Amino acid sequence: MSEGLGAHLVVSPGNGFRLDIELEIPPGRTAALLGPNGAGKSTAVAALAGILPLEAGHISLGGAVLDDPARDLFVPVERRRLGIVFQDYALFPHLSALDNVAFGLRGHGADRATARREAGRWLERLELGSLADRRPGDLSGGQAQRVALARALAVDPDLLLLDEPLAALDVTTRAQLRRVLAEHLAAHRGPRLLITHDPAEAFLLADTIHVIEEGRITQAGTADDIRRHPVTRYAADLAGINLMAGVATDGSLLLANGHRVAVADRSVHGATLATIHPRAIALYDAEPHGSPRNAWPTVVTALEQVGDRVRVQLGAPVPLTAEITPGAAAGLGLAPSVRVWIAIKASEIDLQPNPGTAPEGDPGPDLRPSA
């Protein structure tokens, strides 16, 4: 039996909805469960946590069986060693940050003094030492998120479960916290599962991505697999996200092909992954006014109607995917080999230190979907 997580989750929580997914996560790896609202992500969390017993299938973690209805085995939630970062954190509002973190240590058998000392160390590690006495109501969203992360990590969990950990944060804080998360994910020895509806989050934090739709996994693979060969409409929509590798130095990102783009985020240095949402790329028929910092002429290589949008593939110098309205596409007279100008705000480029795992062995900027 694997030492990581091996799970086949079959649950019907009601309303005719049925979850039936398989997950394999080796120790030290991060898997993302990526899907739209209502796809069954929360149900999967509840099943893994032991809040919702399985109807069929099994869950094994670290060589131990947690749930196996066929063999009538079920380990209740308080005896599974899990670190869960809940959506909106669910920090205990009546306890200080320190006591929130100490709570899990106490629950797993530490005496009061040890629990508080250990909790203090975790808060220090997440740069929250000065906020130890604050109640959750007096913390900012980013601080609360870090307390929640400390609380989950402090119990030294066999499985780290992150349920939409960044969804409640504003854009700036989200980018910062994503890096804090990446750092601590990497330090955790067990399997990690990230539940998210944000493809950028999944692409940047996870080694493998499981796309979940209507209770089933429709595709699993690396970020690159899914981007190159999306098998469903939803995955194809995700695939539009531009992902590029490069080297960041103080407000600029040097792409592997030698092209340099301006970025607003100055906190990332060295090997970097960047994501740009296709709707953040503006197209013009001539050099745009007001000189945006990232603007260059390029050529349309392909056009494709995706729902109510037109997806535009752009060629050299930086292959990118843009999405615009059909009206705008018609107004610009877009067609393959038409020359256009593009502009991208520096603040629309999301950066993340490149962990070196995903996307593996990629040559650099040419990461756009081949489809």
Add this chain to the structure above:
Amino acid sequence: MTGRRRLNGLRRVPVPLLVLGAIGFILFALPLAGLLARTPWSRLWDLITSPMARDALRLSLLTSVAAAAVALLLGVPLAWLLARSEFPGKALVRGLVTLPMVLPPVVGGAALLFAFGRRGLLGESLYGATGLLLPFSIWGVIAANAFVATPFLVVTVEGALRNLDPRYEAAAASLGATRWRTFRRVTLPLIAPSLAAGTLLSWARALGEFGATITFAGNLPGRTQTLPLAVFVAMESDRDVAIALSLLLVAISLGVLLVLRNRWWGLR
């Protein structure tokens, strides 16, 4: 300027609400005014410090607080079971638990007598085993008070438990806390305001209790005669005493309500 005008527009009170609300207020204020108008102010202190009044006051405070404590001790588990667990006959249990809220207290008192009286369902064996007799004793007063007061706590706390975000308890369990530890360290603190409100409600109900007490525990001065019973008796003999005792009850209720209200709800 326009902002202020709009605010005034929203604050304007519809005439029917104003009229009916005013009538409602008068309905509550007038009896109190009547009481104050008839109060024998010069003799007031002597009246409320008379032995009968002191005994009744002491007994009322003691038994109402004891009843509130019983309500808290037994009502919280009942509320938890009703809110959190599934068992056959749950609807029946909820109906029985809340029945005293709508039952005429006299009927409640009679029912208590048939259950706990010397020849009652449980009372006979209780008396045989321990020699303890609830009727016509201070224990009877407390039992009658708790009987009518506990439902108020159960209803309040059950509502709070149902409204509590289930993720807090899930988070506690995921952090290794047993159900009991979760209950003590997470559930109870989170519903503390409702616990306080429920306890206060049941205490107030117990303080004013009359029918069940007089039926089950009798009206023995110094032993089972609480303030409301003393008022009732005085109405027949000495109206001034009745008014003084009534005023005392009003003062206690109002004082406790105001103090605790500010303490518990003022900050929210």
